[in-house]
Amino acid sequence: MAFPSRALVITAVTALFLYVFGFPFRAAVGLCLVTFLVTGRAYLRLFIKTFPRDLWMGKNLFHMLHYAWMHKRQRKILPDLFEEQVERTPDKMAVVYANDDHRWTFRDLNSYANSVANYFSRLGLRKGDTVALFMENSPEYIGLYLGLWKIGVVVAFVNHNLRHESLTHCVRVAKSRALVFSSSLAAAVADVMDELEAGGGIEVGRMCFAVCGEPAGHGGGSFKRLDQELQGMSTSPPPLLAGKEADDKACFVYTSGTTGLPKACVIRHTR
Helix, strand or coil, rough: CCCHHHHHHHHHHHHHHHHCCCCHHHHHHHHHHHHHHHHCCCHHHHHHHHHHHHHHHHHHHHHHHHEEEEEECCCCCCHHHHHHHHCCCCCCCCEEEEECEEEEEHHHHHHHHHHHHHHHHHHHCCCCCCEEEECCCCCHHHHHHHHHCCCCCCEEEECCCCCCHHHHHHHHHHCCEEEEEEEEHHHHHHHHHHHHHHHCCCCHHHHHEEEEEECCCCCCCCCCCHHHCCCCCCCCCCCCCCCCCCCCCEEEEEEECCCCCCCCCECCCCC
């Protein structure tokens, strides 16, 4: 008779746990008795053993969902959360780029993002417009999409390994108004620029920018150097974004394109 009595004690303790954490008393007792009658000691012992872990996971899940809900209610988007971090730790290291030992603090990164936001706002980009980033990893890459988000611009993250038709497709399917690319990728951009310009696409002389180095020319004109364009731009925060919502589009990411051309997937700030 030792087994039933021990199992009943476990059942009673489990029912008490459920009751303490919000289950109606009768429902808690009934559930545990049914579990005991159906499964016996093994399941209840496993339940008791894993209950602290499951409770910890549930607590963290609740905090995460509550955190997301609060930011959604307050209409916060990703750059808002970034700026809060800047205020908390302005001089803490934010980016360390191993290729050239480039180091940016949160303050440095925010200043660069603000200059990007002010520059593209001056060019006439507004909330809901799209800019394609065709870049290799760099500190500027992070600053660019943070700065564009500050003015409500959607960012299309284009894989830097794409060429020709796939590259043209990714830029055009997102209806990009501008293209920013690493200078090392200038040849790839020059190969498709005629296609990008066709049909009212991107204006090469005005809305196509190379960053992180000297780009190659294209036809009768040349790509703009974003590094030079940003010189002298204000590093103060841009005007507050009107009408922003946490469910606004943040970016497009693309499938690998193994069964055709890459397909754009929408990611919103709440994700």
